[in-house]
Amino acid sequence: xxxxxxxxxxxxxxxxxAVLTFLGSAAGLVGWSRFAVSRQxxxxxxxxxxxxxLATDRAGTVALYGSSDQEGVPLLLIHSINAAANAYExxxxxxxxxxxxxVYALDLPGFGFSERSRRxxxxxxxxxxxxxxxxxxxxxxxxxxxxxxxxxLSCSYLARAAVERPDAYRSLGLISPxxxxxxxxxxxxxDGHRGRDSVRDLLDRKPFGRxxxxxxxxxxxMRFFLQKTFGSRDIDEGLFxxxxxxxxxxxxxxxxxxxxxxxxxxxxxxxxxxxxxxPVWMVHGRRGDFVDxxxxxxxxxxxxxxxxxxxxxxxxxxxxxxxxxxDYDAFLADLTWAPLQPQA
Numbered sequence: 585x586x587x588x589x590x591x592x593x594x595x596x597x598x599x600x601x602a603v604l605t606f607l608g609s610a611a612g613l614v615g616w617s618r619f620a621v622s623r624q625x626x627x628x629x630x631x632x633x634x635x636x637x638l639a640t641d642r643a644g645t646v647a648l649y650g651s652s653d654q655e656g657v658p659l660l661l662i663h664s665i666n667a668a669a670n671a672y673e674x675x676x677x678x679x680x681x682x683x684x685x686x687v688y689a690l691d692l693p694g695f696g697f698s699e700r701s702r703r704x705x706x707x708x709x710x711x712x713x714x715x716x717x718x719x720x721x722x723x724x725x726x727x728x729x730x731x732x733x734x735x736x737l738s739c740s741y742l743a744r745a746a747v748e749r750p751d752a753y754r755s756l757g758l759i760s761p762x763x764x765x766x767x768x769x770x771x772x773x774x775d776g777h778r779g780r781d782s783v784r785d786l787l788d789r790k791p792f793g794r795x796x797x798x799x800x801x802x803x804x805x806m807r808f809f810l811q812k813t814f815g816s817r818d819i820d821e822g823l824f825x826x827x828x829x830x831x832x833x834x835x836x837x838x839x840x841x842x843x844x845x846x847x848x849x850x851x852x853x854x855x856x857x858x859x860x861x862x863p864v865w866m867v868h869g870r871r872g873d874f875v876d877x878x879x880x881x882x883x884x885x886x887x888x889x890x891x892x893x894x895x896x897x898x899x900x901x902x903x904x905x906x907x908x909x910x911d912y913d914a915f916l917a918d919l920t921w922a923p924l925q926p927q928a
Contacts, residue, residue, distance in 0.1 A: 624832070624833065624834060625828075625829045625832040625833065626829065627697075627829050627830060627833060629649070629697075630649070630670055630671045630672035630675060630689075630696065630826060630830075631649045631651075631671055631672070631674075631675055631678050631679075631689055632651065632678075632679070632682070633649055633650055633651035633678075633682065633687075634649070634650045634651070635647060635648075635649050635650075635697065636648055636650070637697065637698075638716055638717065638720055640712065640713065640716040641716075642709070642712035642716075643693050643709055643710075643712040643713035643716055644693055644698070644699035644701065644703075645698060645699040646690065646691060646692070646693060646698045646699070646713045646716060646717065647671075647690070647691040647696055647697035647698045648688060648689070648690055648691075648717055648720065649671055649678070649688060649689040649690075649691075650686070650687075650688045650689075650721075651678070651682035651686070651687050651688075652686040652687075652688075652724065652725075653682070653686075654682070654683070654684055654685050654686060655685070655686075656684065656685035656686060657685065657686075657728065657729070657730065657731055657754060658685070658686040658687070658688060658721050658722075658724075658725050658728075658730045658731070659681055659685055659686070659687045659688070659730065659731045659732070659733065660687075660688045660689070660690065660714075660717060660718060660721060660730055660731070660732040660733070661674035661677055661678055661687065661688065661689040661690070661732075661733050661734075662674070662689075662690050662692065662714065662732065662733070662734035662735065662738045662741070662742060663689070663690075663691070663692065663695070663696075663734075663735055663738065664734075664735040664736035664737055664738055664760075665692070665736065665737040665738060665839075665843055665848050666736075666809070666840070666843070667797075667800055667801055667806070667809070667831060667840040667843070668801060668806060668827035668828065668830050668831035668836075668840075669692070669695045669696075669827075669830075670691060670695050670696035670826065670827065670830045671689040671690070671691050671696050672822070672823055672826040672827070672830075673735055673823065673899065674689050674733075674735065674901075675822075675823075676901045676902055676905045677733070677901050677905075677908075677909070680905060680909055681909075686721075686725065688717070688721055690713065690714065690717045692710050692713055692738065692741075692839075693705060693709050693710065693713050693839065694835075694838055694839025694840075694842075695830070695839060696830060698713075700833065700834065700835030700836060700838060700839065701835060701838065702788065702835070702838045703838070704779075704781075704784070704842060704847060705838070705839045705842035705843070705847055705848055706777050706779065706842070706847050706848065707740065707741055707744065707775070707777055707848060707849075707850045708775060708777075710738065710741040710848070711741050711744045711745050711748070714732075714741060714742060714745040715745055715748075715749065718730055718732070718745070718749070718752050718753075719752075722752060728754075729751065729752060729753055729754040730752065730753060730754065731753070731754050731755045731756075731757065731916070732745075732746070732753055732755075732756055732757065733756070733757030733758070733759065733912075734756075734757070734758060734759070734761075735759045735760060735899070736759070736760050736761065736762055736874070736898065737762040737848065737849070739758040739759070739760075739761030739762060739763070739853075740761070740762060740763050740850045740853035740856060740857075741850075742756060742758070743756070743758075743853070743856040743857055743859075743860060744775070744850070744856055746860060746862055747856055747859050747860065750861065750862060753862055754862070754863075754919065755862055755863040755864070755865065755915075755916065755919060756860065756862055756863070756864045756865070757864075757865045757866075757867075757912060758864065758865070758866040758867075759866075759867055759868070759898075759899075759900065759901065759908075760867075760868045760869060760874055760898040760899070760900075761853075761857070761866060761868070762849075762853060763850075763853030763854045763856075763857060763879075764854065764857075764876070764877045764878065764879040764880045764882075765876035765877065765878065765879070766876060766878060767876075768849060768853070771852070771854055771855055773851050773852065774851075774852050774855070775850075775852065776850065776851035776852065777846065777847050777848065777849060777850060777851060778846035778847070778849040778850075778851060779842065779845050779846040779847030779848075779849075780845050780846055781845070783844070783845040783846070784841055784842055784844075784845035784847065787841045787844065787845065788837060788838060788841040788842075793837060793841070794837055797831075797836070797837035797840065797841070798832075800840070801828070801831035801832065801836070803828060806824065806827055806828055806831070807819070807824060810823070810824055810827070812872060812873045812874075813872060813873070813874065813897055813898045813899060814872060814897035814898070814899060814902075814903070815869065815871035815872020815873070815875075815896075815897035815898070816871065816872070816897060820899075820902045823902070854879055854882070857882075857883055858882060858883060860883075860888070861888060862888065863888050863890075863915070863919055864883070864888060864889045864890070865890050865911075865912055865915040865916075866880075866883075866889065866890065866891045866892070867891075867892050867893065867894060867900055867908060867911065867912075868880075868893050868894075868898070868900075869893065869894055869895070869896040869897045869898050869899075869900050870893050870894065870895055870896070871895060871896060871897050872897040872898055873898075874897075874898040877893075890915050892911055894907060894908070
């Protein structure tokens with residue numbers, strides 16, 4: 585008489601099957617990533633003009649685009665932070681302003697043509713890159729102050745840089761800044777971050793770190809997240825194509841894993857915005873997943889702030905460039921007030 589397997593036997597069989605399924609899936613992921621995914625795609629410059637690299641003491645090698653054929657106050661543009669971030673995100677603004685003034689764009693550490701080594705990417709590292717870029721630009725333009733504009737999470741890095749070196753800036757522009765929402769407002773420790781080393785170390789390690797990133801940076805995944813950013817299926821296809829190529833370069837996973845693990849999210853962003861005494865222009869969209877600006881009234885009524893919103897997603901300069909630049913130009917034309925004095 586044949587004995588039927590008991591519950592413990594069936595459970596053991598299911599457990600073994602689950603383990604084998606997991607191992608097979610993991611092996612398949614690694615194989616797909618290694619043999620079917622290119623990690624050295626052709627990556628042309630994201631912007632016209634000159635592309636050069638700066639060797640910095642604290643941020644490694646960073647890439648800086650520049651177009652300085654025109655006279656005027658230099659404008660520095662800084663892209664956002666995500667799995668495939670790069671200077672293409674500021675392309676409409678860069679191309680527009682290169683016709684009337686010197687304009688520069690920075691690839692932050694870990695992105696674009698900047699150094700992508702495996703290291704801890706934090707707000708402090710990004711601030712040091714901004715400091716280095718601004719110092720270089722000022723040296724090229726007789727030491728004058730610059731205008732600077734950043735996107736999304738990078739707005740908090742620019743705010744920190746301006747708080748630390750206010751004399752280097754004439755004004756700040758913030759597009760869809762992170763830090764005015766319920767989840768990522770920053771009244772925490774100064775110059776801190778929200779990172780968990782255990783998460784980063786779990787993700788960014790062999791043999792699964794790069795295969796997992798390849799899955800995250802697949803075309804369907806990247807299109808999905810861009811649609812959330814634009815708040816529409818109508819995304820910019822040029823940006824999508826460049827993002828995909830940028831995310832398929834050696835070392836492309838390291839900074840995004842720090843982003844996922846929280847290391848690139850400051851603890852003090854809202855506090856930094858409130859400390860700004862320079863003229864600040866801010867614009868945000870009203871469509872998509874990034875529309876929580878419930879804390880904006882904390883600065884909107886201040887005489888050095890101008891806050892506007894548009895019926896767009898989080899990248900309004902791709903959708904309504906004329907409206908964005910017209911309002912920004914009006915803001916710049918009105919730069920006649922003196923910076924606010926620190927409160928006693």
